[in-house]
Amino acid sequence: MRCIAIDDETLALKLLEDNISQVPYLELTGSFHNPVKAMAFVHSDKPDLIFIDIEMPGMTGLDFIRSLPYQPMVILVTAYERFALDGFSLNVIDYLLKPVELSRFFQACNKAKNLHELQNRSEEKDQHIFVNSDYSQVKVELDDITWIESLKEYVRINLRSSNKPVVSRMTMKSLEDLLPASNFIRIHKSYLVSKKAITAVKKNSLFLGTLELPVSDTYRDTLQSFVNRLS
Incomplete structure (x- = not known):
């Protein structure tokens, strides 16, 4: 499981x-x-999964959770017991009090692992999406998608199985929210690609076979992190 840690100390x-x-x-x-x-x-x-402290300058851990753009698993790690009810009201996986014993840390991580596996089994049952196109709802298999291009109010979904892309009136953000982050990665405000389709990566671009697409500064670190995990 991919995770991050946040603590001001x-x-x-x-x-x-x-x-x-x-x-x-x-x-x-x-x-x-x-x-x-x-x-x-x-x-x-x-x-x-996110491990996060609660009392931090600028933004508390609880405010951070409330501001998340999606619902990852969260484990709170804090020195203050009084925030436990607030934490669990936000559906955190566990609440760890500092100093954290390693056995207790493993227990919290195992909770997250079990939930993650359950979520993945659920996702595996649903490997397609429906999008509006040509006045009908079109079924698009996730494995068939190679890359997606934003065209202002529309998106163009390019497929392995067809030279004709599926064009739908929706924002890139709306489509990105429908797709599993484990399978797709944003590389530019105008481009979202299938991780499986990537064949080569350069500093400012990547390749899907012979097709070269630009990688913007905003998403370069995320892409490099993905590449490093495969190395």
Whole structure:
């Protein structure tokens, strides 16, 4: 599972990173002292699990959870017991009190792992989406999508099985929210691609076979993080 850690205290963040490194099924893709910077990363990377402190300058952990653009799993790690009810009202996976014993940390991570596996089994049953196109609802298999282009109020979905793309009147953000982050990655405000279709990556572009698409500065770190995980 891809995860990030957020804590404004350097020592606490280091301890959290060390604990995460001992859990074999966790992959730390980002570590942040500043929750505002972490929020920008979450928007592009969409981690499966977030470990976060509560009392932080600029934005509390609870405000961070309320501001999330989607619903990842969250484990709160804090020195304050009084926020437990607030945390669980936001559907956090677990609430860990500092200093956290490793056995208790593993217990919380196992909860997240079990939920993640359950969610994945549910997603596997639904490997397609329906989009409005040509005055009808068209079924599009996720594995058939190679890349998607934004055309202002429309999106053009390019398919492996056909030279004719599916054009639908919707925003790129709306379509991105329908697609699993495990299968697709945003590389530009105008382009979203299937991870399976990527054949090569350069500094400012990537290739889908012979097709070259630009990679913008906004999404370069996210793409590089994905490539590094495959190395």
